[in-house]
Amino acid sequence: MSLLRFRPVYQPRVWGGRAFAESLGRPLPFEGPVGEAWEIVDRPEAQSVDLATGKTLRELLLSEPEAIMGPGYDPERPFPILVKWLDCSQRLSLQVHPPKTVADRLGGEPKSECWYLADVSENAALIVGLRKGVTRRRFESAIEDDALEPLVNRFPVQRGQAMLLESGRLHAIDAGNLILEIQQNSDTTYRVYDWGRKGLDGKPRQLHVEESLQSIDFEDIEPLPLPAFSEPGERIIADCPEFRIRQVNLSAGQTLEFQARQQSRVLSIVSGQLQELRSKEEFEKSENLLVPFNADVKLQAVKAATVLITENFT
Numbered sequence: 001m002s003l004l005r006f007r008p009v010y011q012p013r014v015w016g017g018r019a020f021a022e023s024l025g026r027p028l029p030f031e032g033p034v035g036e037a038w039e040i041v042d043r044p045e046a047q048s049v050d051l052a053t054g055k056t057l058r059e060l061l062l063s064e065p066e067a068i069m070g071p072g073y074d075p076e077r078p079f080p081i082l083v084k085w086l087d088c089s090q091r092l093s094l095q096v097h098p099p100k101t102v103a104d105r106l107g108g109e110p111k112s113e114c115w116y117l118a119d120v121s122e123n124a125a126l127i128v129g130l131r132k133g134v135t136r137r138r139f140e141s142a143i144e145d146d147a148l149e150p151l152v153n154r155f156p157v158q159r160g161q162a163m164l165l166e167s168g169r170l171h172a173i174d175a176g177n178l179i180l181e182i183q184q185n186s187d188t189t190y191r192v193y194d195w196g197r198k199g200l201d202g203k204p205r206q207l208h209v210e211e212s213l214q215s216i217d218f219e220d221i222e223p224l225p226l227p228a229f230s231e232p233g234e235r236i237i238a239d240c241p242e243f244r245i246r247q248v249n250l251s252a253g254q255t256l257e258f259q260a261r262q263q264s265r266v267l268s269i270v271s272g273q274l275q276e277l278r279s280k281e282e283f284e285k286s287e288n289l290l291v292p293f294n295a296d297v298k299l300q301a302v303k304a305a306t307v308l309i310t311e312n313f314t
Contacts, residue, residue: 001067001260002279003267003297004290006048006057008085011036014200017089019178023119024085024286033200035087039288040266042079042185057290069264069314070293080313081243081266082185083288088177093205094127094148094193098215099167103188106211112166113183114238114245116308117225118270120159121176128163128171129153129220136218143209148193153222160228160306162237162247168217180268182310184242190215237308244312250301260296265311267291272305 010020010028013035020026020037028034040057041048047056057079061068065075097111115126130139134151142148152170157177165171170192173179191205192212199205229235229247232254238245248256250272258265267289274283277298283289291297 001064001292001294002052003276003281003283003295004060004068004292005051005283005287006040006290007051009038009041009046009048010034011038012200014197014205015090015092015175016087019087019089019119020085023178026286033089037085038082039085040079040081040083040290043082043187045187067294068290068292073314078185080185081310082183082187083266083268083310084181084183085286086173086177086179086181088173088175088179090175091195092173093191093195093197094152094170094172095189095191096170096212096215097165097167097186097188098190098211102215103167106214108188108190108211109184109186110167111184111186111188112164112240112242113181114243115163115165115173115225116180116182116237116247116268116270117157117159117161117177118180119178120157123156124176125154125156125174126163126171126177126225127152127154127174128165129169129223130218132221134218134221136213139216139218140213143193146196155224157225158228160230161225163223163225164238164240166240168215169220169223170216180270180308182238182243182245182266182268182308192216242313243310246309246311248307248309250305250307252301252303254301256299256301256307258291258295258297260294262293263311263314264293265291265309268308268310270306270308273302274299274305274307275302
């Protein structure tokens with residue numbers, strides 16, 4: 001079985017822009033702000049389509065579950081990971097994803113995610129967690145007073161940094177970030193604050209204050225991202241119960257090999273270019289590929305490349 005390539009599913013967002021065209025060189029299917037490109041997705045509202053066969057990821061899992069995911073995989077189970085690009089041309093809402101116990105109670109889905117900062121503007125920043133001394137009571141009062149910004153942990157960022165956000169971590173992405181997000185297959189987000197912004201329809205966007213207050217980890221104080229890592233080699237950028245992500249930096253000519261019957265993985269090329277040595281197929285910057293369980297793959301860096309390998313999700 002060969003590598004699976006999918007057609008991106010683009011999503012309009014009020015905070016989006018045109019960076020997928022300008023920075024990634026992609027044609028976009030509609031005008032206006034594009035905020036997300038869902039690269040690998042298996043959800044009722046969105047399906048990845050395999051470029052080779054025209055089949056959806058759901059159809060592939062139903063027809064060949066063990067070849068793609070390994071022995072004993074339940075074909076009715078959705079693909080566990082959702083991979084997306086984010087064009088954050090404007091600041092996103094202040095939000096949280098519910099931990100499992102809270103999600104079960106509220107009828108949502110837990111969502112741990114990892115951000116890799118592929119590109120940033122000069123003044124780009126992230127907002128993650130709370131500042132020292134902030135309590136739940138103070139946070140609730142600041143919501144009523146429309147004065148949350150001084151209480152959240154905002155810090156400048158650089159290209160190549162990474163950050164794991166497990167369910168319960170308060171966060172927002174500031175303007176000027178192009179991010180690869182790898183997450184649990186979930187689309188539950190509770191907005192606690194949206195900076196007074198209106199949606200694409202001109203109306204204020206829905207907030208979920210009570211749900212957010214039940215979900216936020218108020219002990220999460222001033223976390224910071226992993227520093228950028230540009231030397232040839234490998235490091236782990238996320239390791240949680242839902243997945244592990246390795247960053248591999250390849251020099252031109254170096255290879256990356258995956259033997260059949262190990263585990264399925266997701267490969268995300270955040271820079272450079274790769275070639276599969278058997279098929280001679282080439283893969284470009286920004287592509288996200290599914291390595292099936294039965295695939296025997298050997299990739300070579302045509303030029304220096306950075307690849308994220310997501311695994312341990314089955």
